[in-house]
Amino acid sequence: MAPDTRTPALVLKFGHYPVHHGGVGAIRSLGRLGVPVHAVTEDRLTPAAVSRYTRRAHVWRTSGTEPPDRLLAGLLRIGERIGSPTLLIPTDEEAAVLVAERQRELADRFLFPRTPDGLVAALASKQGLHDLCLRHGISTARAAFPETRAELLAFAETAVFPLVAKNRDPFTRRSRPAVPGTTRIDDVDALLALAERWGEHPGVVLQEYLPRADAEDWIVHMHTSAAEDARVLFTAVKARSWPPHAGMTAMAVTTPNEELAQLSADFCKEIGFAGVCDLDWRFDRRDGRYKLLDFNPRIGAQFRLFETEARVDLVRALHLHLTGREIPRAEQIQGRRIVVENIDPLARLAYRRSDYRTPSLPPRARWTERELGWWASDDPLPFPAMLARSVAPGLKYLAASRPRRSRQR
Structure with missing residues (x-):
């Protein structure tokens, strides 16, 4: 795998969420290959800003509620500062939708997958995704x-x-x-x-509501395009999330699932999606069907869970493809797991109290590599920066939590 180190990347986000391990993961993934990586950050002390692999942190405080023209103008100014065609890596739906809807204006400054008009916004919308599932025969709640x-x-x-x-x-x-x-x-x-x-x-x-006693959560991450050889597809079973059975992945393990892989690939091909995506499926044991709950038309926060045996993850696949490089063919590494340190301890405690078990989770003897969401020996500063940002919000969340409310993603 020989990346084009002349082509920089920009990790793009809108809104205020400085603690995001997916953005840090993208910076590290390309930075370790020698690719210059820029990042949009809230300030200069966020985990992404202090990473040794961040070439430049572009401080841009947004809420995500700004008019699209204002966001477009700000993004183009950053492109001018970088000075060369730059790969865009959105980490939230607001950024992914803006890029997809303003493709013509961004094309001279940035590299990104081309998608049919309106498709990314439809996939990011709960109603739009529901309508697409019904139209294409995909089970959903x-x-x-x-x-x-x-x-x-x-x-x-x-x-x-x-x-x-x-x-x-x-x-x-x-x-x-x-x-x-x-x-x-x-x-x-x-x-x-x-x-x-x-x-x-x-x-x-x-x-x-799909009861957790009769269901199981699966993750599919994919890079796809009109060219069949540009596809990279991964599957994993989610072991823990926070909030429990609902939110962000706290721990998951890569597990082969040919049926779900084919279902996901066929759906993306039918709707014409190109780029990277993160799909959340729930297997409903009551009727034996996988039901699509979320389609995130961007990298998922836990994308570093997945690597092929050629050491290609989704961000590397995207960079290789859009710079005209060949993506090496290789199988996903099975038994690889991710642990997100700032949320998994609470998730582990909650799952232990509920006695919930994930039937498809591979036994520990078949676990292979471990990826941490935050700590990396070659890039230590994002970890303490995360801790400094996480303690107060975490305590606030716990104080506001009420036993009568549970959540499901």
């Missing part, structure tokens, strides 16, 4: 999308509980989102109480 308060009240009269509430378009940030995250609702009274805050236009999706 049953869902309702009330447009008005009257529609929501009518839905409540016949709803089957428990159900799950999510923000309909998570890439469209609001000053006050409908729900803070994926939220379980146990009865009609709880739904109506939440709805009091949603106003006349709820902006939520109300989704069938």
Whole structure:
């Protein structure tokens, strides 16, 4: 694998979330190969900014609610500073959608996969993804999308509980989102109480709850394009997440799953998606089907879990492909696991108390390599920077947590 070290990369994000191991992972992945890596950061002391592999931290404080033209102008200014065609690596939906919707304006300064108009925004939208799944025969959780308060009240009269509430378009940030995250609702009274805050236009999706006792979470990461030989595809089973059974991956292990790999590859081909993506599937043992819950049209935070035997991950595959290099053919490394240090201790404790086990998780004897989300001996500074940023928000989250609420992703 011989990367083009003349072509720099920019890890792009909008909004305030300085503790993001996926961005640090992307910086390290390309930086270790000698690729100059730039990063958009909130300030000069974020984990991404202090990495030894960050060529330059571009301090740009955004909320993600800015008009697209303003974000476009800021991105083009960064491109001018870098001075040469630069690979874009979005780490959130806001950035991925902006790049996809402003492809023509960005094409002279940046390298990125070309996608059909409107596709990335549809995939990042809960309703858009649901519609695509129905159109292409992909199983997904049953869902309702009330447009008005009257529609929501009518839905409540016949709803089957428990159900799950999510923000309909998570890439469209609001000053006050409908729900803070994926939220379980146990009865009609709880739904109506939440709805009091949603106003006349709820902006939520109300989704069938898939009970964890009858389900199992899987991850698929992929790089794909119109050229068949540019595809790299990985599968893993999620062992723990935080919040439990809901949020970000805390620990997962690469596990072969040919059925799910083929299902994911066929779906991307049918809809014409190109680039890197992170898909969250839930296997429902009640009907024996994999149900697509999320399609993130960008690198996932846990992408460093996955490597091929040729030491290619998704970010390296993207850089190789868009600079005209060949992606070496190789199988994924099986039994490789990721542990995210700032969330896995709490997740481990919660899973131990619930006695939940993941049936498809390989036994420890078959675990091979371990990737840490934050610590790296050749790049130590992001770890203490993460700790400094994580302690206060973590305590605040624990204080605000309520036993009556659980979450499902």
